[in-house]
Amino acid sequence: xxxxxxxxxxxxxxxxxxxxxxxxxxxxxxxxxxxxxxxxxxxxxxxxxxxxxxxxxxxxxxxxxxxxxxxxxxxxxxxxxxxxxxxxxxxxxxxxxxxxxxxxxxxxxxxxxxxxxxxxxxxxxxxxxxxxxxxxxxxxxxxxxxxxxxxxxxxxxxxxxxxxxxxxxxxxxxxxxxxxxxxxxxxxxxxxxxxxxxxxxxxxxxxxxxxxxxxxxxxxxxxxxxxxxxxxxxxxxxxxxxxxxxxxxxxxxxxxxxxxxxxxxxxxxxxxxxxxxxxxxxxxxxxxxxxxxxxxxxxxxxxxxxxxxxxxxxxxxxxxxxxxxxxxxxxxxxxxxxxxxxxxxxxxxxxxxxxxxxxxxxxxxxxxxxxxxxxxxxxxxxxxxxxxxxxxxxxxxxxxxxxxxxxxxxxxxxxxxxxxxxxxxxxxxxxxxxxxxx
Numbered sequence: 001x002x003x004x005x006x007x008x009x010x011x012x013x014x015x016x017x018x019x020x021x022x023x024x025x026x027x028x029x030x031x032x033x034x035x036x037x038x039x040x041x042x043x044x045x046x047x048x049x050x051x052x053x054x055x056x057x058x059x060x061x062x063x064x065x066x067x068x069x070x071x072x073x074x075x076x077x078x079x080x081x082x083x084x085x086x087x088x089x090x091x092x093x094x095x096x097x098x099x100x101x102x103x104x105x106x107x108x109x110x111x112x113x114x115x116x117x118x119x120x121x122x123x124x125x126x127x128x129x130x131x132x133x134x135x136x137x138x139x140x141x142x143x144x145x146x147x148x149x150x151x152x153x154x155x156x157x158x159x160x161x162x163x164x165x166x167x168x169x170x171x172x173x174x175x176x177x178x179x180x181x182x183x184x185x186x187x188x189x190x191x192x193x194x195x196x197x198x199x200x201x202x203x204x205x206x207x208x209x210x211x212x213x214x215x216x217x218x219x220x221x222x223x224x225x226x227x228x229x230x231x232x233x234x235x236x237x238x239x240x241x242x243x244x245x246x247x248x249x250x251x252x253x254x255x256x257x258x259x260x261x262x263x264x265x266x267x268x269x270x271x272x273x274x275x276x277x278x279x280x281x282x283x284x285x286x287x288x289x290x291x292x293x294x295x296x297x298x299x300x301x302x303x304x305x306x307x308x309x310x311x312x313x314x315x316x317x318x319x320x321x322x323x324x325x326x327x328x329x330x331x332x333x334x335x336x337x338x339x340x341x342x343x344x345x346x347x348x349x350x351x352x353x354x355x356x357x358x359x360x361x362x363x364x365x366x367x368x369x370x371x372x373x374x375x376x377x378x379x380x381x382x383x384x385x386x387x388x389x390x391x392x393x394x395x396x397x398x399x400x401x402x403x404x405x406x407x408x409x410x411x412x413x414x415x416x417x418x419x420x421x422x423x424x425x426x427x428x429x430x431x432x433x434x435x436x437x438x
Contacts, residue, residue, distance in 0.1 A: 002076050002078050002079070002082055002117065003052060003054065003076065003077040003079070003132070003149050003157060004056060004072075004073040004075075004077075005050075005073065005074055005075040005076065005077055006035070006071045006072065006073055006074065007019070007039075007061075007068045007069060007070050007074050008039070008048055008070070009070045009071075009072060010039060010040045010041045010046045010048070010347065011044075011046075011347040011351070012040045013158045015070055015071060016038065016068055016069045016218070017039050017040055017068055017070070018040040018042050018064070018065065018066045018067070018068065018218065019037060019039055019061050019062075019063060019064070019068055019074060020040045020063065020064070021037060021038040021039045021041060021063050022036070022037050022059060022062075022063045022071075023035050023036060024036055024037075024056050025056065025059070026056050026057065026058060026059055027055065027056065027065055028055070028056045029054070029055050029056075029172070030053065030054065030055075030077070031048065031050065031051045031053045031055075032049075032050055032051055032053055032134075032160060033049055033054060034049065034050045034051065034235070035047045035048070035049055035050075035249055036050050036075070037063075037147075037328060040218060041218065044343040044346075045343060046346075050077075050149045051159050052077060052134070052157075052159055053132065053134040054078050054079055054132075055077070055078045055082075055353050056075060056076075056077065056333045057075075057076045057077065057078035057082070058075060058076040058227055058418040059074070059075050060073055060075055060076065060268045061073075061074040062072055062357060063077070063179075065069060067240065068224045069412040070183065070371075076204060079132075088218070088236075090222075090375075097111055099365070105349050117396050117413055121329075125150075125178045128411050131151065131157060131158035131159075132147050132157065132158065132159050134159075134160050135159050135163050136158050136160060138160065138163045138164065139163045139166075142163070142171065142213070143169060144163055144166055146158055146163075149162055149163060150162065151438065156355050158277060162395075165349065178324055186197060186416055188238055203259075204399055217230045217311060219288055219311050219312040220311055220312055222312075223312045223313070225235055226373070226374065227371050229374065230371050230372055230373065231373055233374075234290075234374060235408050235410065235411040235412060235414065236371075236408050236409070236410070236411070237404055237408075237409050237411050237419075238407065238408055238409070239406070239407040239409060239416070239419050239420055239423050240250070240367070240402065240403050240404065240406050241375075241403060241404075241405050241407075241423050241426075241427050242404055242405070242409075243401075243402070243403050243426075243427045243430045243431060244390065244401065244402055244431055245268070245385045245401040245402070245403050245430070246400055246401050247365065247431060247432065247433060248268070248430055248433045249268075249385075249401060249433070251433045251434060252266055252268065252271065252433070254383075255273065255326070261328060262327070264327045264330060264331070266327065267325065267330065268361070268385070269305070269333070269357070269359050269382075270326050270329050270330045270333065270434060271430060271436070272324075272357060272359065272426075272430065273303055273305060273318060273321055273329055273333065274321065274324075274326055274329055274381075274405055274429070274436050275305055275347070275356060275359060275426050275429035275430050275436060276301075276355065276426055277301035277303050277318075277321035277322040277424075278301070278322050278425070278429055278436060279422050279423075279425035279426045280303075280322065280354065280355070280422070281300040281301055281322050282422075282425045283418065283421050283422040283425055284297065284299075285297065285414070285418055286354075286355075286356075286378065286418055286419065287299075287301060287354045287355050287377075287420075288354055288377045288413050288414065288420040289376055289377055289413065290374065290375050290377065290412050290413050291375060295412075295413055296375075298354045300319065300320045300322070301317070301320065301321050301322040301354075302317050302319045302320070302352050302353040302354060303316065303317070303318050303321045303353055303355060303356070303357060304316065304317045304318075304350075304353035304355065304356040304369075304373070305317075305333060305336075305337075305356065305357050305359075306350075306356055306357065306358040306359075306377070307336070307340040307341065308342070309340055310341075314340035314345060314350050315350055315353070315356050315373055316331055316333075316336035316337070316340055316345060316349050316350050317349065317350060317351070317352045317353040318333065318336070319352070326436070326437075336349065349373055353376060354377055354378075354380040355376055355377060355379060355380065356370075356372075356373050356376055356378075356380070357379070357380045357382060357397075358370040358380070358381050358382065359382040359385075360381070360382070360383065361382055361383050361384035361385065361403065362384070363384075364384055365383055365384060365386055366383045366386060366404055367381070367383040367404035367406060368383065368385060368406065369381060369406050369408055370406070370408050371408065372409075372410055372419060376410070377409070377410050377413035377414050377424075378408060378409045378410065378413075378414060378419065379407075379408045380405060380406075380407050380408075380426070381405065381406040381408065382403065382404075382405055383403060383404040383405070383406075384399070384403065385401045385402065385403040386402055387398060387399055387400070387402075388401075388402045390402065394431075405423070405426070405427075407419055407423050
């Protein structure tokens with residue numbers, strides 16, 4: 001039976017994408033792992049691999065098509081002995097039943113979550129179990145009952161990986177059983193959020209005035225959607241502190257002089273990343289994210305850092321930042337930022353983390369409030385270091401380099417006193433930078 005190849009979700013936040021380029025054509029024979037197409041997600045251009053073997057019978061979505069929804073059929077794969085004449089019937093019979101289930105599974109996962117929904121059990125039509133030819137051959141050789149195996153392919157189709165490790169006589173536990181019981185508590189109708197004036201209404205306001213209309217690309221649509229969600233659903237509150245940087249600037253200059261032969265130059269941002277990572281270890285209850293009906297407290301300090309790119313931003317994640325040296329963090333951050341600006345990051349490099357850092361100090365911004373990137377529990381907004389008069393511990397007036405920091409906090413995850421404790425730890429590390437090396 002012909003198999004529909006569906007538009008994949010290549011990142012956790014992807015709802016639609018652009019089919020940039022087909023790397024196969026109708027009539028080509030493909031195997032599992034072959035690259036079929038290049039797809040532009042909301043964040044990057046990625047390669048899409050085949051999960052089955054067969055012949056490309058029909059390409060349903062041409063190259064260059066924009067706004068292709070996840071789980072939309074984009075091509076049809078033919079098994080041995082099948083032809084293009086067999087395509088129409090299964091496409092019409094199968095899609096209405098399977099596509100809604102796939103869409104529901106996609107929408108059930110919280111946006112931005114790195115968790116992957118469990119695949120459905122094999123789709124059956126009139127008692128038939130859908131499986132690839134290779135999976136059927138392996139099952140026959142091993143004496144497996146396909147009806148007892150849960151498929152991980154599109155619409156629950158059984159593929160090679162599902163049968164390779166299966167043993168005769170042992171039924172694979174239905175993976176769908178691991179999913180939450182959605183029937184137990186009927187979902188309440190969501191209250192519609194105000195969306196503001198429509199595009200036509202706004203256009204009428206500026207009728208007769210010259211303007212350029214800029215179409216939204218996938219990244220800008222995602223940024224708009226996620227930030228709207230964040231401000232509408234996350235109860236933000238803000239904690240502000242100032243930190244004196246003079247000791248850090250002197251320490252940084254000394255370190256950079258010693259690291260110069262190795263070609264290493266540490267930035268103030270590298271110290272902020274390290275201080276934040278260590279503060280998460282000192283105040284572990286702040287190393288947490290919101291997960292809908294629960295809080296997840298992370299053990300490692302995975303710190304995301306906002307990187308501005310043309311048309312949007314990335315938040316690459318420095319994993320285990322508390323365990324890495326300043327020079328290692330600096331090198332990793334430079335690499336991630338460079339690849340972010342060319343949109344070459346893989347999803348696992350910008351998904352996760354419990355908090356983010358947004359630094360606008362290099363643009364001369366002294367202080368600002370950042371919007372939390374869900375599901376993070378907080379985001380630290382960092383301003384520029386400015387020389388100011390301050391009163392020293394001995395009561396004397398002196399000039400110091402002072403930097404403003406604002407911690408935006410999700411009150412569902414972190415309470416005020418806890419957030420204040422975390423920010424106090426960050427300031428302590430930055431004002432005594434040598435302690436970050438202990």
